[in-house]
Amino acid sequence: MKNILLPTDFSGNSLHAIDHALQLFADETCTFYLLNTYTPVIYNMDYMQTRAAQFDLMETVKLASVERLTELVLKLKAKFNNDNHTLETISSFSTLTQEIKNVVDKKNIDYVVMGTQGATGAKEVLFGSNAVHVFKNATCPVLAIPKSAVFSKPEYVLFPTDFGIDYQDKNLMPFLNIVNKNSARVHVLHVSFGDDLTEKQIANRATLKNYLRTIKHDFYDLRNEGVSLAIVDFQKNYPVDMLVMINNKHSFFENLFFKSRIDQIGFHIDIPFLVIPSCQ
Secondary structure (H helix, E strand, C coil): CEEEEEECCCCHHHHHHHHHHHHHCCCCCEEEEEEEECCCCCCCCCHHHCHHHHHHHHHHHHHHHHHHHHHHHHHHHHHHCCCCEEEEEEEECCCHHHHHHHHHHHHCCCEEEEECCCCCCCCCCCCCHHHHHHHHHCCCCEEEECCCCCCCCCCEEEEEECCCCCCCHHHHHHHHHHHHHCCCEEEEEEEECCCCCCHHHHHHHHHHHHHCCCCCEEEEEEECCCHHHHHHHHHHHCCCCEEEEEECCCCHHHHHHHCCCHHHCCCCCCCCEEEEECCC
């Protein structure tokens, strides 16, 4: 059985991600935790000078969160009616990133599935600040669903890598489980700037090949291209239904997403994007 966390701010994008998750894991026994966090903005400091006023505001916001989660559960049950799925709700006065960390640890979460933009997301930004913070701090796989992504069974999965990662069950099985469930083909894309592989990279590549021995797969090598451009070019020539990357310190994933402004990244992703924390 899988435990899957579904953060929501009730925006269209977050609801789209929830629908996607329930379809992706339709044939698996899952408990889905619908999480809404709230931190009331205090507009009138004079009003907030009494504890009674603080309590009233907190209770009002909490009740609204609980009521909207209850309504969402009813809608999802009516829409999907899946006996494999259990839906539970969590309403929390906390920041999204901190509460995701708490729930992941407490509920033994296998995947976090979330939209890439919230209610105030700007169209020109690749990922909203919440998604980026979750990517950076996650201790379990995070599946980001762009609002433009139309659900389809993932038949082709793109896995860009620099072979700089010590591949293990913990960082490969989250995406290989999805691959196996959908009989998908894995495109392994090695992006480099023309340098030969080191002994460690050669060993890691062999380990990865061993993990893929019973799975349909191809290895591709693109040289002298940036990672984002290589991904864009690859998608122009080959079908891709899901992008998977491992967030390894000092890897090109970190360089791509955390060492430059998110809104300056040279490509926009319109397919589900699975980010897996490294074991290292």
